Amino acid sequence: MHHFDYRDGVLHGEGVSLEALAATVGTPCYVYSRATLVRHWQVMDAALAAVDHTICYSVKANSNLAVLQLLASLGSGFDIVSRGELERVIAAGGDPSRVVFSGVGKGDAEIEAALIAGIRCVNVESGDELAVIEGVARSLDLRAPIAIRVNPDVDARTHAYIATGLKTSKFGVDVDRAMALYRVAAASPHLEVVGVDTHIGSQLTDVEPLVEALDCVLALVDRLAAEGITLRHVDMGGGLGIPYRDEITAPPRAYGEALCSRLSARGLSLIVEPGRVIAGNAGLLLMRVLATKENGEKRFVIVDAGMNDNMRPTLYGAWQRIMPVRDPGDAPLAAVDVVGPVCETGDFFAKDRDLPPARRGDLLAMMSAGAYGFAMASTYNSRVRPAEVLVHGDAWALIRERESVSDLWRGEHLIDASWLAPGAADDPDDHGGHGGHGGGTRQR
Numbered sequence: 001m002h003h004f005d006y007r008d009g010v011l012h013g014e015g016v017s018l019e020a021l022a023a024t025v026g027t028p029c030y031v032y033s034r035a036t037l038v039r040h041w042q043v044m045d046a047a048l049a050a051v052d053h054t055i056c057y058s059v060k061a062n063s064n065l066a067v068l069q070l071l072a073s074l075g076s077g078f079d080i081v082s083r084g085e086l087e088r089v090i091a092a093g094g095d096p097s098r099v100v101f102s103g104v105g106k107g108d109a110e111i112e113a114a115l116i117a118g119i120r121c122v123n124v125e126s127g128d129e130l131a132v133i134e135g136v137a138r139s140l141d142l143r144a145p146i147a148i149r150v151n152p153d154v155d156a157r158t159h160a161y162i163a164t165g166l167k168t169s170k171f172g173v174d175v176d177r178a179m180a181l182y183r184v185a186a187a188s189p190h191l192e193v194v195g196v197d198t199h200i201g202s203q204l205t206d207v208e209p210l211v212e213a214l215d216c217v218l219a220l221v222d223r224l225a226a227e228g229i230t231l232r233h234v235d236m237g238g239g240l241g242i243p244y245r246d247e248i249t250a251p252p253r254a255y256g257e258a259l260c261s262r263l264s265a266r267g268l269s270l271i272v273e274p275g276r277v278i279a280g281n282a283g284l285l286l287m288r289v290l291a292t293k294e295n296g297e298k299r300f301v302i303v304d305a306g307m308n309d310n311m312r313p314t315l316y317g318a319w320q321r322i323m324p325v326r327d328p329g330d331a332p333l334a335a336v337d338v339v340g341p342v343c344e345t346g347d348f349f350a351k352d353r354d355l356p357p358a359r360r361g362d363l364l365a366m367m368s369a370g371a372y373g374f375a376m377a378s379t380y381n382s383r384v385r386p387a388e389v390l391v392h393g394d395a396w397a398l399i400r401e402r403e404s405v406s407d408l409w410r411g412e413h414l415i416d417a418s419w420l421a422p423g424a425a426d427d428p429d430d431h432g433g434h435g436g437h438g439g440g441t442r443q444r
C-alpha cells in the first residue's frame with residue numbers, strides 16, 4: 001500500500017502534484033512518501049507486538065539522512081553494513097545502542113568505530129572476524145556484544161543474486177562452525193555472546209523459508225543452552241518481499257505470526273532487519289521523456305534517468321511498474337522499450353512493456369523505487385545523481401540536492417604541466433626505459 005495516486009488526472013505523491021514537483025526540482029528525481037514510510041514501519045512493528053522486538057531498519061535499502069531521521073523518530077533501530085552507514089545513523093539522530101552491524105567483510109577500523117559508538121551487536125561472519133573483534137575490544141578494554149551469523153542452508157526461492165542462505169553463498173557460517181565460534185566467544189573476557197543472526201535473502205514472497213531458517217537457528221540456540229551458553233536475542237535479518245507487479249507476497253502480519261509463535265514461549269527477544277518492505281513502495285523515480293524512436297520493429301522511449309540512477313532492472317532484470325504522470329485514461333497501449341541515456345545496452349528500465357503513447361517532454365514515474373534505488377546510484381557516464389524529495393500531505397521537502405557537475409570531480413587532481421606530452425621527460429627511474437608509466441602514480 002502506498003500514497004501515489006492520480007488526482008484530477010495527474011499522479012500525486014500524497015497531496016503533491018508530481019508535475020508541479022518536476023517543474024520545480026527537475027528530473028530525474030526520487031520522490032518518497034512520508035505517510036507510506038511511517039505506515040510500513042508501524043505495520044511491521046504491530047506484526048511483531050507479541051514478542052519483545054527491535055526493528056533494525058536496513059540502512060542500505062535507502063540511506064537518505066531524512067529517511068533515517070524519520071524512522072529514528074518512530075523508535076527504529078538500524079542494521080548497518082559499513083562505517084559510512086553508522087555515521088549516517090548517528091548524523092540522522094539514530095540511537096547507536098539500537099544498531100546491529102552486519103556485512104561479510106568489516107574493516108578493523110569500522111569495528112573499532114562501532115564498538116566505541118556502543119552498538120547493540122556485531123553480527124560476526126567468520127572466525128577471522130571474531131578474532132579481530134576480540135582484539136579491538138581488548139585494546140579498548142571493553143566487551144564486544146556479538147552474534148554469529150549462521151547460514152542455515154535454506155533456499156530462499158528468490159533471485160540468485162539476492163539469495164544469501166545457501167551453503168554455497170559467501171554469507172554466514174554453517175551450524176557446526178557457529179558452535180565452535182560460540183565456544184571461543186563464550187570463553188573470552190572481551191566478547192559477550194548476546195544473540196544469533198541469520199539473513200537468508202531478499203524479496204522473499206513466502207514465509208516458509210524464513211520459518212525453516214528460524215527452526216534451524218532455534219535448534220542451535222538449544223544446543224548452545226545445553227553447553228551453558230545462553231542467548232538473549234534471535235536476529236532473523238530482513239528479506240520480506242513487496243509486490244512490484246502482481247506477486248502475492250506474505251503480509252507482515254503473517255510474517256510476524258510465524259516468527260512470534262515460535263519465539264514467545266522462549267523468552268528470547270527478536271531483531272528483524274527489514275529494508276525493502278519499509279522503503280520499496282514508499283518511493284518512485286520521476287523522469288522525463290527525452291525522445292521516442294523506432295528501429296525496425298522496435299519502439300523506444302528514451303528517458304532522462306538511466307541505469308546509473310536505478311540499477312535494479314539492469315542488475316537483476318527487475319520489473320518495476322512505469323506510470324505516466326498524466327492519467328492516460330483508456331489510451332491504447334503499445335509495446336515499447338523504456339531505456340536510459342547511458343552508453344550501455346544494459347541500460348533499460350522496461351522491455352516490450354505495454355504503455356500508452358509517450359512523447360518528448362512527458363513525465364513518467366518508475367514505481368517501487370524507494371529501496372535499492374538511489375542507494376545504488378552511481379555517476380557512471382559523469383551523470384549527476386538525482387535529487388531526492390520527501391512529500392508529506394501537501395508539503396514537500398528537498399532531502400537531497402541534485403549533485404552538481406563539479407561534485408563529480410571532487411577530490412580529483414590535475415597533474416603538473418611538466419608531466420604532459422609532448423616532450424615530457426621519461427621517468428629516469430623507469431625500468432628498461434619504456435616511457436609509458438610516466439609519473440602519474442607517484443606522489444611528489
Ligand SMILES: *Cc1c(COP(=O)(O)O)cnc(C)c1O
Nearest residue numbers: 058102202238239273274275276
Ligand atoms: C540486505 C540486508 C537486509 C535487508 O534486506 P531486505 O530484503 O531489504 O529486507 C537485512 N539484513 C542483511 C544482513 C542484509 O544484507
